[in-house]
Amino acid sequence: MSPLPVISRRRFAGSLAALGAAAGLGATAACGGPARAASGGQSKVIRYQGSVGTVLPLELASSLGYLGDVRLDWIGNSISGPQDIQATVTGDTDIGGAFNGAIIRLIAAGAPITSLYGYYGIDSTIWSGFYVREKSEIRSVRDLPGKTIGANTIGGQTEDVLKLKLKQAGLDEDAAQLVVVPPVSAESSLRSGQLDVAVLGGPLRDLALSRGGIRPVFTDYGLLGTFTCGCDVMRDKFIRDNPDTVRTVVAGTAKAVAWSQTQPRARVVEQFARIIKARRRQEDDSQLKFWHGYGIAERGAVIAEREFTVWLDRLVDTGIVGRHQLSVSQLYTNRFNPYASRGAT
Incomplete structure (x- = not known):
């Protein structure tokens, strides 16, 4: 069995910078094509990526008739949150969703995007755990330094949850090694010994637990409680050019949630x-x-400030984002969401 690839932080940071620099070109290029609105009108087509075997809040909204005359155009399936919002930045899609920490990284790299509503989260029934084999010597987060932990992507929720937990324990945030593992392969990689720790959530977690022989070291729910973890974003230019369409999409999706x-x-x-x-x-x-x-904490997918500040503070503390580089108000808006309280940004 071949070794699992180690994630390269430098390579990922470089790709973010390149995407940020290319964002203007991608946004301009996305305005053309036969599926777009006629000249002078607002687009009534939203291109997006789906997820195999699941239903996104956006898709639920469309099926319930909450998007009015706005039509969805599925262009394929996403392989991860960071990839999904990168496709939005480059203009391949009009909307994409990812973990809020990944959104912050991309905006810090220069990407002109804004978060519009929450699309997934964690609660007492929807969570992920950092699992080890039953007989593993790993008993707590203090045993993680030097160990390999499976993650589906860099810059995602797994990485930031892990580093937040390590920091709380007074450990170096880079003490454990992340390796790229497709979620469907995480359990087998753990049981075969390729991984010391595997992050398992949703149906994959339930299936793994039904087979026994594994236990959690900690969970994201235990760390954060009920918490919206990711949002859907659009390019700022698309929002400016199509405000009525954006309002329809956000309001309809909020109603579906x-x-x-x-x-x-x-x-x-x-x-x-x-x-x-x-x-x-x-x-x-x-x-x-x-x-x-969906695990979304707020009624109607309204975004709470804490859902971004916890990750922004961590990225500032580690120097990934400059101390005065970003404010929370640059990351999201609730102004299109009818479920937001009066006076929300």
């Missing part, structure tokens, strides 16, 4: 199953039986 937060779970899962069947992408919908919610 609120619907999912208040309906019986069985009804939501039934709606998801219909969506997956209707889009005809040859997907396995078996993981829907493990769905318990």
